[in-house]
Amino acid sequence: MATIDLTSLRGAVFDTDGVVTDTARVHAAAWKHVFDTFLHGRSEPFDIRADYLRHVDGRPRLDGVRTFLAARGITLPEGGPGDEPGAPTVHGLGLAKDALFVEQIDGHGVAAFPSTVTLLHELRRRGCRTAAVSASRHGRAVVSSAGLTHLFDALVDGEDAATAGLPAKPDPALFLEAARRLELPP
Numbered sequence: 001m002a003t004i005d006l007t008s009l010r011g012a013v014f015d016t017d018g019v020v021t022d023t024a025r026v027h028a029a030a031w032k033h034v035f036d037t038f039l040h041g042r043s044e045p046f047d048i049r050a051d052y053l054r055h056v057d058g059r060p061r062l063d064g065v066r067t068f069l070a071a072r073g074i075t076l077p078e079g080g081p082g083d084e085p086g087a088p089t090v091h092g093l094g095l096a097k098d099a100l101f102v103e104q105i106d107g108h109g110v111a112a113f114p115s116t117v118t119l120l121h122e123l124r125r126r127g128c129r130t131a132a133v134s135a136s137r138h139g140r141a142v143v144s145s146a147g148l149t150h151l152f153d154a155l156v157d158g159e160d161a162a163t164a165g166l167p168a169k170p171d172p173a174l175f176l177e178a179a180r181r182l183e184l185p186p
Helices: 017-022 024-039 048-056 061-071 092-110 114-125 139-144 158-164 174-181
Strands: 010-017 129-133 154-156
Touching: 010 174, 017 024, 017 114, 017 129, 017 139, 017 158, 024 092, 024 129, 048 061, 061 154, 092 139, 114 129, 114 139, 114 154, 129 139, 129 174, 139 154, 139 158, 154 174, 158 174
Parallel strands: 010 129, 129 154
Antiparallel strands: none
16 A cells, blocks of 8 residues: 655645545435425435435535436426525525535534544644645535634635636646645645
């Protein structure tokens, strides 16, 4: 197995979701609740294992709604940001998922992966600059709810992507922005 010489690192960029924090469970549970509520009597329930990874994981929220519904042969009106959460529109379902996710992280926090936290502490001890990246607009709230803000010199999330017009993953733009904020070449 390959090893990394920590003494040679000047910076490290971590994906928040699934590497630093276990947000996948919270995201998947929120998606399941929203889609199952909407799909009741229309289609099969949302399958956390298959549907989450295939249709919504790592995508901007509205793209996830569109992609999942398209896979089920369902088309909804786009709606808009002023829709009621849960309204039968792309925005309505996206807003409902967002509200559930925020409610969960605000009420219960989010778990951090212990091995990653150990690595972050060791990198910081060695003077390595660190950044966290999340496609979610709630990246900062997630890092904060896990009690890890102090371990990062920079954080880039979906809010930054929207403000700067950065493309979503899998495009590396968010990670390149994190390297820029660390003042290190990618």
